[in-house]
Amino acid sequence: MLGHHRFALVDLETTGGQASQDHIMEAAVRVIGGDVDLEWQSLIDPLCSVPSFIQGLTGISNSMLRGKPRFSDVQETLWSYLDGAILVAHNARFDAGFLRANFARYGRDYRPRVLCTLKLARTLYPDWPKHGLEAICARIGFYSEVHHRAMADVDAMKAFLDYARADKGEAVFNFEVGLLLDLPVLPPSIRQADIDAIPCEPGIYRLLGEAGELLYLGGARSLQEQVLSHFENATGDSKAAKLARRVDAVQWQILAGELSAGLHLSAALRHEKPLLQRRAKALGKPCCVRFITEDSGELQLRLRSGLPANIAQTGELVGLFRERKHAKTRIRELAKEHQLCLRRLAVLVEGELCECGACALTAEGAGESAVASAADFAARVKAAFAGYLYTPWPFAEPVLIHEDNGAGFSECHLVYDWRHFGSFRWNAERGQLLELSGSAEPLDLAAARRICEQTQEFRYEHYRLLRAFQHNLKWQPLSQFTATIGDEYTA
Numbered sequence: 001m002l003g004h005h006r007f008a009l010v011d012l013e014t015t016g017g018q019a020s021q022d023h024i025m026e027a028a029v030r031v032i033g034g035d036v037d038l039e040w041q042s043l044i045d046p047l048c049s050v051p052s053f054i055q056g057l058t059g060i061s062n063s064m065l066r067g068k069p070r071f072s073d074v075q076e077t078l079w080s081y082l083d084g085a086i087l088v089a090h091n092a093r094f095d096a097g098f099l100r101a102n103f104a105r106y107g108r109d110y111r112p113r114v115l116c117t118l119k120l121a122r123t124l125y126p127d128w129p130k131h132g133l134e135a136i137c138a139r140i141g142f143y144s145e146v147h148h149r150a151m152a153d154v155d156a157m158k159a160f161l162d163y164a165r166a167d168k169g170e171a172v173f174n175f176e177v178g179l180l181l182d183l184p185v186l187p188p189s190i191r192q193a194d195i196d197a198i199p200c201e202p203g204i205y206r207l208l209g210e211a212g213e214l215l216y217l218g219g220a221r222s223l224q225e226q227v228l229s230h231f232e233n234a235t236g237d238s239k240a241a242k243l244a245r246r247v248d249a250v251q252w253q254i255l256a257g258e259l260s261a262g263l264h265l266s267a268a269l270r271h272e273k274p275l276l277q278r279r280a281k282a283l284g285k286p287c288c289v290r291f292i293t294e295d296s297g298e299l300q301l302r303l304r305s306g307l308p309a310n311i312a313q314t315g316e317l318v319g320l321f322r323e324r325k326h327a328k329t330r331i332r333e334l335a336k337e338h339q340l341c342l343r344r345l346a347v348l349v350e351g352e353l354c355e356c357g358a359c360a361l362t363a364e365g366a367g368e369s370a371v372a373s374a375a376d377f378a379a380r381v382k383a384a385f386a387g388y389l390y391t392p393w394p395f396a397e398p399v400l401i402h403e404d405n406g407a408g409f410s411e412c413h414l415v416y417d418w419r420h421f422g423s424f425r426w427n428a429e430r431g432q433l434l435e436l437s438g439s440a441e442p443l444d445l446a447a448a449r450r451i452c453e454q455t456q457e458f459r460y461e462h463y464r465l466l467r468a469f470q471h472n473l474k475w476q477p478l479s480q481f482t483a484t485i486g487d488e489y490t491a
């Protein structure tokens with residue numbers, strides 16, 4: 001079980017359910033793992049009378065405990081078995097709590113990694129109606145004359161672990177145990193060699209289920225690291241754990257860099273529907289916030305969907321947001337932060353209230369003098385939105401953005417007016433752009449320019465992605481794209 005770890009299967013019988021006030025009256029331990037297989041048990045004098053229902057449950061009477069070692073007598077021995085081992089117990093919080101409380105009285109800080117066999121049974125066998133130790137024993141055909149005695153329960157746990165490992169197979173068993181212990185584990189059908197085979201290059205990857213169904217589609221700066229992170233983050237009942245349970249295969253495509261990965265990912269997410277992925281964001285239309293000056297001179301905000309078609313010509317200033325809901329939330333936050341009046345900005349719908357200082361004062365009938373002039377107000381609004389203003393396309397023509405993964409793979413992204421018209425390999429010899437898949441006709445630069453004359457919808461995710469790489473990749477206007485650049489690609 002999980003290679004080099006040592007496991008201490010533990011069961012305690014106690015005089016009650018409260019670790020703070022009740023006492024341990026029997027302890028049993030079986031330590032397994034590596035070459036070790038040791039056991040130890042003892043009755044322990046709780047120095048108090050055992051409630052009669054507990055005597056009935058366990059068969060441990062007051063007279064059996066009289067003269068037995070006290071916890072102070074056995075704690076040294078018990079510690080030697082438990083120290084450094086993973087604590088395994090059925091409903092482990094109970095046993096861990098008693099051990100922690102009792103060891104604390106002797107200055108020992110007991111905080112082991114804990115494997116709860118009750119949780120493990122529920123995870124591995126969710127359809128079993130009961131997961132108590134007796135129910136499990138009946139289910140797996142493990143019979144014992146004794147119940148609710150410490151070593152008998154330890155034996156039952158051991159029998160369950162052996163049964164589950166044989167029944168589910170080593171890979172599934174280790175995976176689920178690893179999840180419960182928060183240890184980094186690989187999905188049952190993925191081997192370390194599969195992970196090692198994934199390159200540490202940028203690209204996109206697909207996690208597939210047993211029937212080849214697409215579970216997750218992602219982009220990464222390092223494919224191997226990113227794929228592994230899905231499994232390293234998997235614990236207990238997390239979404240990552242649900243994903244890891246179903247992953248059967250990993251597919252990937254190496255790309256020239258992070259921008260390329262982002263562009264390919266967003267294209268792929270539009271066509272493919274991964275089953276275990278939150279709905280890809282920004283698939284709808286972005287939302288613009290326009291700054292409209294009324295005849296009165298007052299600045300007001302208007303929300304509209306999509307980018308105005310002629311924005312390049314008019315040079316109009318607009319705030320740009322992923323979607324309408326996001327825009328509304330940010331407007332509220334910015335108004336609060338910069339003390340802007342939402343009523344004055346005319347963005348309140350019926351029933352909504354403005355919480356600005358001026359509105360609070362007018363409500364008390366004394367605020368008008370505190371209201372800023374229209375010009376002052378307008379300046380403050382624009383300053384508040386500065387970080388969200390749409391940046392006009394900074395070139396007069398299309399560009400090719402050169403991206404290189406540093407390992408001999410490079411791409412040219414054809415981009416115009418923040419729209420992505422394709423990613424290509426530059427063939428310097430022929431002076432042509434070749435599509436990555438090789439499916440389309442090669443393009444010379446004139447043909448590339450013609451492609452960019454086609455209308456294409458503005459996509460917020462492309463805009464954001466391109467803006468993020470605006471200053472750390474080589475952007476070449478088509479008219480300046482020369483063989484000197486091209487030469488780099490033939491290397």
Ligand SMILES: [Zn+2]
Nearest residue numbers: 341354356359
């Ligand atoms: Zn207000």
